[in-house]
Amino acid sequence: MSALVEFASVAFAYPQPERARDGGFALADVSFAIEAGEVFGVIGPNSAGKTTLLRLLTRVVAPARGEVRLEGRPLARLAHAELARRVAVVPQDAPRPFPFSVEQLVLMGRYPHGPGRFFESDDDRALARAAMAATGTLELAALPLEQLSGGERQRAMLARALAQAPMLLVLDEPTSHLDLRYQAETAALIQRVNAERGMTVLLVSHDLNLAAEVCDRVLLLSRGRVACVGTPAEVLRREMLEDVFGCAVSVDVNPVSGRPVVQVAWPSVRAGR
Amino acid sequence: MSARRRLVLALVTLGAALAVVAAISLFVGSAALSPGAVARALAGRAGGESVESIVTLQIRLPRVAAAMLAGGALAVAGVAFQGLTRNPLAEPAVLGVSSGAAFGVVLAQIFGLGLSVLEALGVASFAFAGALLAAAAVYLIAVIPGGLSIQTLLLAGVIVGIFFTSAITVLISIVDFNRLGGVVHWLLGNLAPIPAGSLAVFAGLALLGFWLILRHARELNLLALGEEAAVQLGVDAERLKRRVFIAASLLTGTVVAFTGPIGFVGLVVPHLLRGVLGQDNRLLVPTALVGGGIFLLAADTLARNLISPAELSVGVITSFCGAPVFIYLLRTRYRVAL
Numbered sequence: 001m002s003a004l005v006e007f008a009s010v011a012f013a014y015p016q017p018e019r020a021r022d023g024g025f026a027l028a029d030v031s032f033a034i035e036a037g038e039v040f041g042v043i044g045p046n047s048a049g050k051t052t053l054l055r056l057l058t059r060v061v062a063p064a065r066g067e068v069r070l071e072g073r074p075l076a077r078l079a080h081a082e083l084a085r086r087v088a089v090v091p092q093d094a095p096r097p098f099p100f101s102v103e104q105l106v107l108m109g110r111y112p113h114g115p116g117r118f119f120e121s122d123d124d125r126a127l128a129r130a131a132m133a134a135t136g137t138l139e140l141a142a143l144p145l146e147q148l149s150g151g152e153r154q155r156a157m158l159a160r161a162l163a164q165a166p167m168l169l170v171l172d173e174p175t176s177h178l179d180l181r182y183q184a185e186t187a188a189l190i191q192r193v194n195a196e197r198g199m200t201v202l203l204v205s206h207d208l209n210l211a212a213e214v215c216d217r218v219l220l221l222s223r224g225r226v227a228c229v230g231t232p233a234e235v236l237r238r239e240m241l242e243d244v245f246g247c248a249v250s251v252d253v254n255p256v257s258g259r260p261v262v263q264v265a266w267p268s269v270r271a272g273r
Numbered sequence: 274m275s276a277r278r279r280l281v282l283a284l285v286t287l288g289a290a291l292a293v294v295a296a297i298s299l300f301v302g303s304a305a306l307s308p309g310a311v312a313r314a315l316a317g318r319a320g321g322e323s324v325e326s327i328v329t330l331q332i333r334l335p336r337v338a339a340a341m342l343a344g345g346a347l348a349v350a351g352v353a354f355q356g357l358t359r360n361p362l363a364e365p366a367v368l369g370v371s372s373g374a375a376f377g378v379v380l381a382q383i384f385g386l387g388l389s390v391l392e393a394l395g396v397a398s399f400a401f402a403g404a405l406l407a408a409a410a411v412y413l414i415a416v417i418p419g420g421l422s423i424q425t426l427l428l429a430g431v432i433v434g435i436f437f438t439s440a441i442t443v444l445i446s447i448v449d450f451n452r453l454g455g456v457v458h459w460l461l462g463n464l465a466p467i468p469a470g471s472l473a474v475f476a477g478l479a480l481l482g483f484w485l486i487l488r489h490a491r492e493l494n495l496l497a498l499g500e501e502a503a504v505q506l507g508v509d510a511e512r513l514k515r516r517v518f519i520a521a522s523l524l525t526g527t528v529v530a531f532t533g534p535i536g537f538v539g540l541v542v543p544h545l546l547r548g549v550l551g552q553d554n555r556l557l558v559p560t561a562l563v564g565g566g567i568f569l570l571a572a573d574t575l576a577r578n579l580i581s582p583a584e585l586s587v588g589v590i591t592s593f594c595g596a597p598v599f600i601y602l603l604r605t606r607y608r609v610a611l
Contacts, residue, residue: 055501058504058505059504060501060504060505079507080504080507080508080509081507082507083507084505084506084507085507087505088505089502089505091499091501091502095497095498095499095502097359098497098498099497099551099552100494100497100551100552100553101551104494104553105498108494108495108498108506109506111491111492111495111506111507111508112506112507115492115507115508117491118490118491118555119275119276119277119555120276125275164506
């Protein structure tokens, strides 16, 4: 395995002070690598810098210090479309208002493969249909995105990212609006995409148990710094989590998968009894 | 049906409709000419100095051309502003951009610029500068971190519009009124015959603005995903916004320079087209060019003939059509969007 993504001593600060953390930096001295072919998780408390990390990786913002590299090339040297052919993002929320149909949305994923084209090619349309078939959204193709349920919208957004045919699929809080069944489906889909297409997956989430189940390795962010990187069992330890999240937790082992399961040790509830 | 085939079908249909409306517009008017006389003049078989030749070729034909150009340009500018702001109510007049352009034109007229070819370019430049100034002001007032506030955008447009209208009034008051003879009529939007050379300048600038926006139609679609998501799909969002913004201001400024600030074309035409074709800007931009031409040509034909031999300002007709559409959009689209 070789590093697909590398963060080398990356620091970033937002211009508006109210968004800054940890001495003016949203991220400070962050170094890690994502290997090709793995499912990599980024976890941490709110405002630990997860979203900032994602925005640095997709060049929405540029680092103040350090460098982000993709296949060994600095991101700053890649054209926007070049980067979009390699990295696709499934955002946390579907856009609203969004007046286009599911098929039109998925076809938008083909833009970086032919930015000079006025209409999509037949190949583009075939790939979009394949992406919709893979996510079970083909029968929704003609519907406006806004008429879909939360789970269907999420799958349509995933179809758009798959149509982009990236090396790295980035999922930003993929289960935040989903009930249990769709959470399970999403987890299964992540693993399928990784296994069948060999796509590297970056999962950004504060759902520790989802990350524990699907990720090969996870990175725990704390106040803009890397607290720990390793397998879920190495990172999701009680002392580590209590230190980073600032509350009491208990860590068990999922009897089926053998992965860690984290629960809050609800202090206020026990005190009230 | 693929988007390409829908576009071809829509353009053929609209093209036929445009031809019909243009023919009607050429054959009717306050001068009582028989259809045969008009046809003879168009075929070049009437004498050059004959009444039918002068009325048809020097009055009606340039006016038909100006109406088509102005309507098309305003409708395309409307689609562009709506795509940029992700707001179906954004339109050159509503955003105050037309008023900024009008201010530029009045300023140019005070400097004595008229309608010869070179002077027409000068007037258009003043109008373009005024339109850009107003558009930039509205944008800067309405922009908030992460996007544009919809209510603020509309209010900013109204305020900037009022400001430039007041500035025009000041100019008119302090300058000898006789030098600005037609200004009041012109401020309502007026399609007076334009000399052929200036008409060519008009067409060139309008097509330049149209082409710039057409090239970015697909990227405008992606902007509906939100700016960050568009960047993640490979769109250079800042460059896209800058270019479309400038092109839409150029279209607005050009139309105002040659025909005055005709309102609501950029609202009504895109709204009707969206009802039929959906939201794809690749379909809307080219069809708006033709559809806007049809709409303004029909409105101008009405304006010329309703109270013949006197005539209404074409802006009156477009405003009567536009105000109800604006209210309808405000009441329906908006409740959902907010």
